[in-house]
Amino acid sequence: MTALYSYGLGIGTQNSQGDWLDVYFPQPVLGAGQQLADVFSACLDWQQGNQGVSLTAESLARLADALQQAGERQQADLARKLAGGSRPAVAAVLATDAAPASVPEAYLKLHLISHRLVKPHGTNLDGIFGILPNVAWTSDGAIDIAELGERQLQARLAGRTLSVDCVDKFPKMTDYVVPTGVRIADTARVRLGAYIGEGTTIMHEGFANFNAGAEGPNMIEGRISAGVMIGAGTDLGGGSSTMGTLSGGGDMVISVGSECLIGANAGTGIPLGDRCTIESGLYITAGTKVVMLDDNGQQAGTAKARELSGKSDLLFRRNSTTGVVECLTNKSAIELNDTLHAHN
Numbered sequence: 001m002t003a004l005y006s007y008g009l010g011i012g013t014q015n016s017q018g019d020w021l022d023v024y025f026p027q028p029v030l031g032a033g034q035q036l037a038d039v040f041s042a043c044l045d046w047q048q049g050n051q052g053v054s055l056t057a058e059s060l061a062r063l064a065d066a067l068q069q070a071g072e073r074q075q076a077d078l079a080r081k082l083a084g085g086s087r088p089a090v091a092a093v094l095a096t097d098a099a100p101a102s103v104p105e106a107y108l109k110l111h112l113i114s115h116r117l118v119k120p121h122g123t124n125l126d127g128i129f130g131i132l133p134n135v136a137w138t139s140d141g142a143i144d145i146a147e148l149g150e151r152q153l154q155a156r157l158a159g160r161t162l163s164v165d166c167v168d169k170f171p172k173m174t175d176y177v178v179p180t181g182v183r184i185a186d187t188a189r190v191r192l193g194a195y196i197g198e199g200t201t202i203m204h205e206g207f208a209n210f211n212a213g214a215e216g217p218n219m220i221e222g223r224i225s226a227g228v229m230i231g232a233g234t235d236l237g238g239g240s241s242t243m244g245t246l247s248g249g250g251d252m253v254i255s256v257g258s259e260c261l262i263g264a265n266a267g268t269g270i271p272l273g274d275r276c277t278i279e280s281g282l283y284i285t286a287g288t289k290v291v292m293l294d295d296n297g298q299q300a301g302t303a304k305a306r307e308l309s310g311k312s313d314l315l316f317r318r319n320s321t322t323g324v325v326e327c328l329t330n331k332s333a334i335e336l337n338d339t340l341h342a343h344n
Contacts (some may be wrong), residue, residue, distance in 0.1 A: 063335045094109075227254065228255060291327070
């Protein structure tokens, strides 16, 4: 029997055809072992591999008893709660870290990241856009786009309004996971599958995509694009941005190290090391021509920004007289105010 990579018991939403729209996993488990693999094999229609298994009240009761006997009391209690619910339940079982092949598998992987059990790029999300349906996220939860009009009519006939918050493949994280020790000013701007570390503040215009995030503590007033991880103590200024690979088609994975500052309306299209600064309004891309300055402020050559990828203690600025992008050693690390990250 294959040992489990991870699993989750969840409750979700299906359309009228029985297709999964979303799944909420309150207690996902990473690194489950052989004993739990045996429990799932004995109680569910699962033998090996990755799978989402729809659960009946009867199968949940069997699973709860088996989990209890295996010493998994929390999971047993969860199974009993799901058995008494009115919404469809599902078990997502991942024996290997393969790309998701079903909605329950995809949602479990996104939960693993937002629960801080794995970091961005720590689980295989290849093809997730093709797996997740485009859904209307409403005051009544997830609704199939094709069924939205009828649901809106039913709501009006009942004397209420069905509010549609957005139409997207990814829901907002806080409807599924609220990490400890964070502040998020506008929860709609953080997608499920974001990793938001302890002590992180995301202000109203800050944004964190799926498979991306901040180590914590961080002050995020700019955009963390898909696939980008921000190191501890780094500040993204208002209107700043980090370049992802989804739209640009590139294969360079962008990251920002610890104790960096990306100024207001600035951005980076290269990985940054630790203690780097990009001045406000300056966007560095891989092909940006950079004049290198020595310790005396004298020109010491030129380079394309990609040649500086991952290097630490760099300050990028634009010469206000010539307009030339310059780079010199950053002598002062950015230290964020501890008071800003006290969320307890």
